[in-house]
Amino acid sequence: MESVTSSETHPISIRRSLLVLLFARTILDTGFRIIYPFLPFVASDLGVTTASAAQIVQVRNLTGFLSPLFGPLSDRYGRRVILLVGLVISAVFGIAVYFVSSLWMAILVLTLMGFSTILFVPAQQAFFGDNVPYERRGRVMAIAEFSWAFAAIIGLPLVGILVQARGWRSGYVAIGILAALAFVLVAIVLPRQKQNAEHAARPMRGSYLEALRAPMALAVIAAEFLLAATNEIVNVNYAVWLSTSFGFDAVAMGAVASAIGFAEFGGDLSVALFVDRIGKWKMVAGGLVLSGATYLALPFMGQNAIWGIIGLVLVFFMFELTLVAAIPFIAELAPNARATLITLDIAGFALGRFLGSIVGPTIFESFGFAASSFVSAAGIFVACLIWFLFVREKHSEVAST
Template identity: 35%
Template sequence: MTEQLTTPMPESSSRKLGLEMTVAALARLLLNTSRRFAYPFAPALARGLGVPLVSITSLIALNQLTGVLSPLFGPVSDRWGYRTMMLLGLGLMSIGMLTGGFVPFYLTILIALFLAGLGKNIFDPALQAYIGERVPYERRGTVVGLIEMSWAGATLVGIPMVGLLIEHFSWRAPFLVMGGLGLVSIAMLGALFSGGTRRSEQGAGAITFGQAWRQLSCSSAAVGMLAFAFLTSLANDNLFVVYGAWLEDSFALGVAALGTATTVIGVAELSGEVLTASLADRVGLRRGVTVGLFLSALGYLLLPIIAQSLPLALAGLFLVFVIFEFTFVTAISLVTEVLPEARATMMASYIAVAGVGRVVGALIGGPLWVWGGLTAIGVVSAAIVLIAFVVFWRSVRL
């Protein structure tokens, strides 16, 4: 990774970029909501379709598998252009949602959720690569942080709106509304976003699959950031999959109270994204990630010690998730500059590897909880983050 030289953007270009990023953030909020709403409303979907709950959870699991397909589309984005792939991602989500709303059968809902997940995993790397292409490096942390607020926004705004639609209309209403809004997003994004990337304008846009993957595998910084994504996601989901059981066992929380705890995590995610937007560029992206990793390890270790009452437990969870979100989102800003000639390939691989890390974390979290409780969870997560710290420190020089 080399130092990037940037020049101030003209005021008109800056305004246009700001409008583009606003539209992109709203489109991403829609995609995130379409990806996440099935989790809390699985019982409503099961009742509406007349199928067992396990049938809906199987759909959710299939939706998660779309993340594994993300790297296949990275080189396509680098070859065809980021705008094209963002429109494709929104188009797939819109087709899926409208199909699910108008043709309410189990198979079509399966297709709808699969296309929503696939659309998000095509859209996100293309958008992040577009940001890396268009936004000066010294402003990238701010822009990425603002865009990433749409993830927490899905929990805090999107999913509650879905709940209102289901309550006042029917379980099909969210599919129709999100599909319609997807079409509006396609029209706005298509009208506002630039047609090509700087590389394609320079005649270098036709990067092949082989070239993209060779660049990634030969870059120590790229491999290091993929290891970082895997390890930090593993450590976080190791805790995430058992925090409900921990709160229930330790403080006798019921379902409603556990829902409040989930809101705490949603606010923590938003707070971490706000911190990235407001602080990352000022403190420096590499320094921000380094400090975040150190504080994450400390947070995992201290959580079992300080959580002696429910308020302290919720405060501890809040801080752990704020630090994780700040660290992970700030790292995304760095990743956009790791492979300038294959940005979408790098971003797609980063997202996919992080997803694999979450799966592994979920798999080991349960057995660790049974074996050693929250203390075992905290120690293992802290150790994994310290390994990520070493990998990051040795591989990233920017």
């Protein structure tokens, strides 16, 4: 990958930056995902029920709605500064978990730790949007998103060894230490950049207005909202479905989770290999159509356990492919308010997750897993309508095809 030049004429090695930011993001994503498989250990240690301990996840996930408050900071003060602040937060509060002794302390510390992701992810995506040409940006951004799958495939098993040997706090402390190491690497590899004078002089409200006035911005956010909501409807129900329908135990569930992790990696890899050749708009469009097809097929494939798992793998593969293919497209819609628009999209995505987590269990309890899949398919159909009617191919991609 070629080097480009920053605003201070320091050469930026995209290859080195990508490797360092991928390492840092994998650390943060592992820290974000720890709570899900190890929630029973947290509950047992704190002397509360698993349902009570789940408040940690619920409160932390609500912070996703606050992401637009931080987007203009990256546009105003620079990507490097906000990336480093995010890593400091992860390091400080990851190590602080060692001193947690009650549920309310766990909620507070892990919620504050969650702000590291809110700051880091939009700044990372905006950094690549700033420094990688659009025709190559899809591959680079997709590789950067390998972190989510790496967290499941590599990070969580290693954390599991620590949790088994020294308790759940040790996993977070390790994340804190590694985040400090990532801070040093990012500080060394990413050059300092001058503050954007235009953004510094502009009120933060101006960043929001510029982002939302960008052509197609609201339509893309709406499609992402539906993509998240439909996936969450299945996500919150598949474990109960497999357990009640096929008698899956914890070991079997772990194997399914691992298979989903590899499916996510497959989606990321597919985007990295093909999105710049096929085109961002086309790949998202194809991903939405095929996502709808997998949701429709899932109830029929779920007549037996093996085909049901294959159906779930396809659902999560298509979800990840569509989501990651959309990132470079979104990053180009408002170049002068890039991070702000990304955080608005993240907020829409978080709202979709929240809605799906509420309606999903209700649909499942009232009508069963098949109904959950069909509702998800209907939501994806609406997302397809939005994408095909209101979102257009980038001119640069049209010209190159």
